[in-house]
Amino acid sequence: MVITYVIKNNLYVNLTNHCTNRCEFCVREPAARGSFVDLRLEREPTLEEIIAEVTSHNLNMFTEIVFCGLGEPTCRLYDMLSTCKVIRERSNTPIRVCTNGHASLIMKEDTAPAFRGLVDCISISLNAADPDTYDRLCHPKFGEDTFAGVLKFAREAAKYVPKVILTVVRGTLSDPDLERCAQIASGIGAGFAVRELGE
Secondary structure, eight states: OOSEEEETTEEEEOOOSOOSOOOTTOTTSHHHHTTOOOOOOSSOOOHHHHHHHHTTSOGGGOSEEEEOSSSOGGGGHHHHHHHHHHHHHHOOOOEEEEEOSOHHHHHTSOOGGGGTTTOSEEEEEOOOSSHHHHHHHHOOTTGGGHHHHHHHHHHHHTTTSSEEEEEEETTSSOHHHHHHHHHHHHHHTOEEEEEOTTO
């Protein structure tokens, strides 16, 4: 069961199989999987197993510790934050969370304050410049209000987390839509990045 994996000099933490999107370009989808390593967990690991696996590494040797796996890490938000607390006790290595921005929709509460002091960077997959395109590309569990929820989470997160980045995937949007996404990020006060497909 792959709970942690290393790419370059980053330690990645794979918490869950669950996700609240079904993005057409995601490696979870068979048509997009290609040759990527399957990170599907045979079962959901316990918090104790996650912490034991993470702390089995020398956390100070990594450039970043990144919560990013096959599923959406904030589906296990409080287990993730508990793991962040343990990491903070042992290391000053920056912590990044790669998320679809659904945390507050999942938990049905404003979750952004919970990240304060634990997470250095949140990378949010914006993936679209408008609700209709988001719904078409991402097929979110929460329906047509999801896009607005992602933007609200991003605005709130920027109050508590030093660095917030909105991302899109190259090849899924037109150049004008990429520019609109960049403008959305700028309006929130967030960074903006274009990811390569499968990155």
